[in-house]
Amino acid sequence: MKSCNDFKYALFEDHGYSNYTVEGTTFRCGLKLHDVEEFDRFYGEDERLNFAENCSGYKIGQSIEMDVEKEDYESLTPEQKAIFDDDKEAIKKFQFNDDFEEYLE
16 A cells, blocks of 8 residues: 655654654655645554555655754755755756656746
């Protein structure tokens, strides 16, 4: 079964007061394909993560995960940083094999 948890362009960003007081994790689709802009993934069990079953742009891969204090940012690849930052100019430079064609228009 496909899941947004295993989507290459999924963004999971913790929110709370610090890395020690995480209150939840927000999901966003880096390709803007999900019909809901963002939501709390509720321990990976939110049923909206099953949207991947019908997603035309689904590509299995390592999702992007970010801690509350953004300490994980420096460990992201340049590709992941561009997606996380929603930097369309940087994304264009990566040649994403048409993954972002509609997103960049």
